[in-house]
Amino acid sequence: MTALRWTLGTAGAVLLGIGGWLLVTETREDTVPQVLLWLAGAVAVHDGLLVPLVLLAGLALRRPYHNAYGKGDAAGAGASSGYGVLRGGLIVGGCLTLIALPLLLRQGQGRNPTALPLDYATNWQLLLAVTFAVTLALLPVRRLWGLARRPRGTPRE
Amino acid sequence: MTVETVPTCAYPGCTNAPEPPAPGAQGPAPRYCRHPEHNALGAIRISRAKRQQRKPRFRGQLHDPRTATVIGRWLGAAVLVCFVTGVVSHVLQEPPGAVADRLPTRPVWGYRFSQGLHVASGIAAVPLLLAKLWAVYPRLFVFPPVQGVRHALERFSVAVLVSSVLLELFLGLLNIVQWYPWPFSFRQVHWALAWVMVGALLLHLAVKAPLIAAHWRHRSPGTRQLPAGDAPDRRSLLLGVGAAVGAVTVVTAGQAFTPLRPLNLLAPRQPDHGSQGLPINRTAAQARVSATAVRDWQLRVAGPRPYTLTLSELARLPQHTEELPIACVEGWSASAHWEGVRVRDLLDRAGAPHDARLRIVSLQRAGAYGVTEMGASYARDPLTLLALRVNGRVLSADHGYPARIIAPNRPGVLQTKWVSRIEVLT
Numbered sequence: 001m002t003a004l005r006w007t008l009g010t011a012g013a014v015l016l017g018i019g020g021w022l023l024v025t026e027t028r029e030d031t032v033p034q035v036l037l038w039l040a041g042a043v044a045v046h047d048g049l050l051v052p053l054v055l056l057a058g059l060a061l062r063r064p065y066h067n068a069y070g071k072g073d074a075a076g077a078g079a080s081s082g083y084g085v086l087r088g089g090l091i092v093g094g095c096l097t098l099i100a101l102p103l104l105l106r107q108g109q110g111r112n113p114t115a116l117p118l119d120y121a122t123n124w125q126l127l128l129a130v131t132f133a134v135t136l137a138l139l140p141v142r143r144l145w146g147l148a149r150r151p152r153g154t155p156r157e
Numbered sequence: 158m159t160v161e162t163v164p165t166c167a168y169p170g171c172t173n174a175p176e177p178p179a180p181g182a183q184g185p186a187p188r189y190c191r192h193p194e195h196n197a198l199g200a201i202r203i204s205r206a207k208r209q210q211r212k213p214r215f216r217g218q219l220h221d222p223r224t225a226t227v228i229g230r231w232l233g234a235a236v237l238v239c240f241v242t243g244v245v246s247h248v249l250q251e252p253p254g255a256v257a258d259r260l261p262t263r264p265v266w267g268y269r270f271s272q273g274l275h276v277a278s279g280i281a282a283v284p285l286l287l288a289k290l291w292a293v294y295p296r297l298f299v300f301p302p303v304q305g306v307r308h309a310l311e312r313f314s315v316a317v318l319v320s321s322v323l324l325e326l327f328l329g330l331l332n333i334v335q336w337y338p339w340p341f342s343f344r345q346v347h348w349a350l351a352w353v354m355v356g357a358l359l360l361h362l363a364v365k366a367p368l369i370a371a372h373w374r375h376r377s378p379g380t381r382q383l384p385a386g387d388a389p390d391r392r393s394l395l396l397g398v399g400a401a402v403g404a405v406t407v408v409t410a411g412q413a414f415t416p417l418r419p420l421n422l423l424a425p426r427q428p429d430h431g432s433q434g435l436p437i438n439r440t441a442a443q444a445r446v447s448a449t450a451v452r453d454w455q456l457r458v459a460g461p462r463p464y465t466l467t468l469s470e471l472a473r474l475p476q477h478t479e480e481l482p483i484a485c486v487e488g489w490s491a492s493a494h495w496e497g498v499r500v501r502d503l504l505d506r507a508g509a510p511h512d513a514r515l516r517i518v519s520l521q522r523a524g525a526y527g528v529t530e531m532g533a534s535y536a537r538d539p540l541t542l543l544a545l546r547v548n549g550r551v552l553s554a555d556h557g558y559p560a561r562i563i564a565p566n567r568p569g570v571l572q573t574k575w576v577s578r579i580e581v582l583t
Contacts, residue, residue: 009363016356022349084393114431
């Protein structure tokens with residue numbers, strides 16, 4: 001384990017060094033500060049904006065959902081109440097939106113007619129509708145399955 | 158009338174009067190009262206404890222090492238696949254001198270596969286990265302923020318890892334829609350940051366190895382110490398993340414993987430959408446290849462026995478039809494039937510040696526790759542054509558009329574269009 005860790009760590013440090021060297025020597029001279037700025041920007045947008053929004057969404061949804069539909073059994077910790085299905089639907093819809101965003105923003109600005117040829121707004125809406133429908137269809141299934149799997153004698157909330 | 162302000166003890170929250178100065182003492186008056194814990198050290202201690210209370214608390218579940226380990230495994234696999242296929246692409250596109258003449262030309266779909274995988278694994282990594290970072294987000298607020306040199310180094314390496322993976326995926330995602338809002342060169346920075354990212358990843362794995370091992374299986378010692386009640390919730394989260402990976406893959410992979418073409422809803426290209434059934438990266442207008450430049454076109458072959466051919470002379474040479482994919486570095490690819498003269502035959506006619514490398518010059522006047530080099534393994538391959546026709550029709554202007562290169566297992570940017578000159582390099 002120790003030998004493996006040292007090998008991994010050394011290899012990592014070497015590759016990191018190669019990357020840094022490529023960044024410094026193989027790019028234009030003003031590139032390094034620009035890249036550092038964009039690296040920091042990527043972290044700032046992710047850690048300062050995206051994650052707080054996701055955490056807030058979780059906070060806003062989880063408690064009311066559990067109040068309305070129950071928390072599931074003690075061992076289920078919410079999973080069998082169907083909250084997981086709702087969360088899964090939101091994750092899928094959110095990721096599809098993120099992937100669609102560059103296409104939606106650049107629609108009609110393709111460099112030639114064969115670049116960005118599809119109607120991405122319609123496709124994105126279609127995918128969100130499908131995600132919504134699948135989530136809605138799975139919710140009662142998951143809740144009933146969760147109830148059926150409840151061990152005998154467990155109080156029903 | 159003035160309000161006399163009575164000095165109080167400097168300990169937070171204490172309203173007692175400070176200790177009176179000892180008779181005959183020099184220097185400033187004491188700032189704390191007689192209470193044994195009310196002194197400078199105690200004040201620091203209590204303000205630190207207060208800060209600790211103010212830091213965000215994460216009561217939600219699953220911000221735990223088991224969740225991070227499971228998602229991290231998938232993410233690590235996606236990142237490594239993305240890195241390896243990226244290196245393959247880079248070597249094929251800009252081969253180092255030692256291997257330039259020995260690049261493999263088989264399988265013919267090799268680059269189509271590896272570059273399709275590069276873009277697909279990058280897209281699949283997006284939900285995984287977001288889920289992984291969500292799971293470890295509370296670690297951002299560890300207190301105190303720096304606990305020694307070792308801890309500082311570890312946090313720095315994590316910062317390098319997180320920022321480089323985030324930026325690499327962002328750059329790649331925008332590159333496939335040909336959108337470049339940054340001031341630097343995409344290719345150079347994407348290439349350099351890939352090594353930074355993988356280096357930081359290996360370093361991270363080395364640092365976290367014991368933690369990963371302790372949570373590798375659901376019966377591992379570390380996993381067993383976590384609340385057992387979280388397990389079903391974790392399973393459900395992982396299913397949700399897995400569904401997101403599947404969803405983003407299925408709606409984009411059709412731009413390279415033909416069976417998924419009907420579900421190709423969010424890919425920047427539709428492989429059968431374009432003139433003559435193929436997409437185009439650079440049109441004749443974009444490359445500033447005018448009709449006049451093409452009208453009196455002649456192919457010049459420079460070698461030991463140089464010669465010039467008109468289009469009709471070229472068309473009278475033995476023609477061959479091959480089915481070869483055109484595979485773009487941006488991830489889309491499509492197969493087509495190409496018809497033209499074998500480059501090998503043109504070289505033999507010029508008396509070129511067998512190990513000769515070629516320089517191929519295009520009429521193209523704008524954009525990169527107007528002049529490309531072709532290693533000996535491609536030049537001698539019987540499937541490498543100077544194509545005049547595609548899918549049964551004469552090449553359109555946008556596909557490189559009058560003649561273009563098409564070779565097996567090669568990035569699309571090197572399949573030079575509007576070829577006017579082939580030079581034998583010796």
